[in-house]
Amino acid sequence: MAFERDLLALLPRLRRFAASLSRNPADGDDLCQASIERALKSRDHWQAGTRLDSWMYRIMRNLWIDEVRARTRRSQTFVAEEGGLAVGNDGDKQTEMAVEIGNVGRAMEKLPAEQREVIALVLVEGFAYKEAAEILDIPIGTLTSRLCRGRDALMVHLGEAA
């Protein structure tokens, strides 16, 4: 069926978006899976002829925001879990890579959710400002100011500030 086929074709991009929103690949795939299930369930709401990718990004983003809010409520538990995740990553090379991967990931994670989703859509997924603003349902001025602040913060965290 065309719907499933088109979703399958979008999957690598959706997975990347999920990865840029989430703290680790496993969380990213959880988000991706939940988004696919939601999309299949609410396929009747998608209008043929409109962009499936924007629709899917919106679904994923909304699920993620729900998760972020839920997580904020139980943040104590998650801090402990995160401490545990760093353990057991042995081998020099692997550690080195993990640190490097971690830099961008950690910098992203420090961003407030509303900056992070904007960064992910524009800088990682390559959406134009207008498209990203439509996905997030915010005015374009709001998008550019969040993008600007998010970028400044990332540059500071990554040590790339001039």
Added chain:
Amino acid sequence: MKIDRETLMAYADGELDYMSAKRVERAMAAQPELAEQVAAHRALRTTLANHFAPVIDAPLPERLTTPLDETVVRLRGAPQRLFFFQVKSLAALAAALVIGLLLGQTIPFGGSEPVGNQEGRLVAQGDLVRALDTQLASTQSGDAATRIGLTFRDREGQVCRTFDGAALSGIACHVAGRWHLKRTSAREEQETPAYRQAGSAYMMEAAQRMMAGDPMDADAERKAMDSDWE
């Protein structure tokens, strides 16, 4: 000339119209620090893009592709209870696919073989087409060679029918004047009643997944036939 930060960023992202971009470029020529900021914006974009790029080429995990795989019947409702049936049915499905492709290649036109191959798709042909076209579940005779089970519309609005024949059972959907076989299961000789039941449960489960709304009643089935299953 004063260029605000957001305008500079928009320039770095290629979001400015021609006139605004020219204005920024003139300012950059006069103020090298602006050019540096543009370079920093672009470097950050590259860093982020490179960081997440490997995800695009990474093999997709099954848990993400399976819900979208049209050839696998989804059994999310009660996976454990039906697991045994699923494995057996999938083997039958694979066998039926092979049989279907062979039949399609060796007997491409007409004939009484139930399955043909049209542009790589399995389609019903011969007697199976006649059964799908003309048989109503409500009026078919008990000893019909192929029995029609449910008739329903799938989520794309196509009319689909489950059928159960001597050699093959399955689900066919009416697409552009042909009956496309969406699910097939080969019947084995000397099949035990239990297995036959499992195969039938598998088809019902598959039909349920494909269905938009309820299956047609006798009246709706007749109306669908009268409008050529469109």
